[in-house]
Amino acid sequence: MHTITPTTSTAHASHAAPDTTTIVIADDHPLIRAGMVSLLQSEGSFTLLGQACDGEQAVELYQRLQPDVLLLDLSMPHCDGIEATTRIHALYPQARIIIMSAHEGDEVVYRCMQAGASAYLLKNAPFDELLATIASVLKGRKVVTPQMAAKLATRVHGSDLSIREREILVHLATGACNKTIARAAGIGVGTVKFHINNILSKLNAATRTEAVMLASRRGLLGLH
Known part of the structure; x- marks a missing residue:
C-alpha cells in the first residue's frame, strides 16, 4: 500500500x-x-x-x-x-x-x-x-x-568563465552593444572588449553571435 x-x-x-x-x-x-x-x-x-x-x-x-x-x-x-x-x-x-x-x-x-x-x-x-x-x-x-x-x-569548462564574463555574456544575448554593456556593468568599453575576447576564446567561438548560441545550447545563460 x-x-x-x-x-x-x-x-x-x-x-x-x-x-x-x-x-x-x-x-x-x-x-x-x-x-x-x-x-x-x-x-x-x-x-x-x-x-x-x-x-x-x-x-x-x-x-x-x-x-x-x-x-x-x-x-x-x-x-x-x-x-x-x-x-x-x-x-x-x-x-x-x-x-x-x-x-x-x-x-x-x-x-x-x-x-x-x-x-x-x-x-x-x-x-x-x-x-x-x-x-x-x-x-x-x-x-x-x-x-x-x-x-x-x-566539455570546455563553463566554470572557467568569471562572474563578470557570465554577466557580459547575458548582455550579449540581448544584443546589447559594447557601450550599453559598459554602462550597465559600470566598466569601461575597453574592459568590455577585453572580457568579450576572453569569452570568445574560452567558448571557442569566432563571433559574439556564435558565443551566445554555444552558451545557450550548453545552458550557460541560465546559470549565475
Missing part, C-alpha cells in the same frame, strides 16, 4: 510500507507532480512520503523525512535544484538525489553532478528509464545518459 502525503506532510520514513523505496518529489508544477505520483503508484514498489513545490520545501522535507530517493526538479522558485542539492548534500553526503529537467546543456549537467546529485534525467525520458535510474542510484551509482556523458567528457 502506498502512503500519499500532501506538501505539508508530517509523515516519516518509518511509516513506509515494508520492502518499498521511499520517495519525496519536488516540482513546482502540480500536474507533473500528480503524474509522477500516479506512475509511481502504478509500480507498486514505492512509498511516497511527501511532495514539495519549491526548493526550500524540498530541503525541509528531505531533512524531516530522509527518503531513500529525492526526485528534484531543476528549475524551481526560491531555491533551484542545484542549490537545494548542494544544501542537502552538505548535510547528508549519502543522499540519493535525481535531478529532472528539460535542459540538455553540459554545463547544467556538470553543475548538478558537482553539487552532489546522483543522477540527471531528462523529463521526457520513458518511465522505465526513471525506474532504472532509481534502481542504479540505490546501488550507489552515478547516472547520466550516454549522450550527456559524451558531452561532459569533451
Whole structure:
C-alpha cells in the first residue's frame, strides 16, 4: 500500500510500507507532480512520503523525512535544484538525489553532478528509464545518459568563465552593444572588449553571435 502525503506532510520514513523505496518529489508544477505520483503508484514498489513545490520545501522535507530517493526538479522558485542539492548534500553526503529537467546543456549537467546529485534525467525520458535510474542510484551509482556523458567528457569548462564574463555574456544575448554593456556593468568599453575576447576564446567561438548560441545550447545563460 502506498502512503500519499500532501506538501505539508508530517509523515516519516518509518511509516513506509515494508520492502518499498521511499520517495519525496519536488516540482513546482502540480500536474507533473500528480503524474509522477500516479506512475509511481502504478509500480507498486514505492512509498511516497511527501511532495514539495519549491526548493526550500524540498530541503525541509528531505531533512524531516530522509527518503531513500529525492526526485528534484531543476528549475524551481526560491531555491533551484542545484542549490537545494548542494544544501542537502552538505548535510547528508549519502543522499540519493535525481535531478529532472528539460535542459540538455553540459554545463547544467556538470553543475548538478558537482553539487552532489546522483543522477540527471531528462523529463521526457520513458518511465522505465526513471525506474532504472532509481534502481542504479540505490546501488550507489552515478547516472547520466550516454549522450550527456559524451558531452561532459569533451566539455570546455563553463566554470572557467568569471562572474563578470557570465554577466557580459547575458548582455550579449540581448544584443546589447559594447557601450550599453559598459554602462550597465559600470566598466569601461575597453574592459568590455577585453572580457568579450576572453569569452570568445574560452567558448571557442569566432563571433559574439556564435558565443551566445554555444552558451545557450550548453545552458550557460541560465546559470549565475
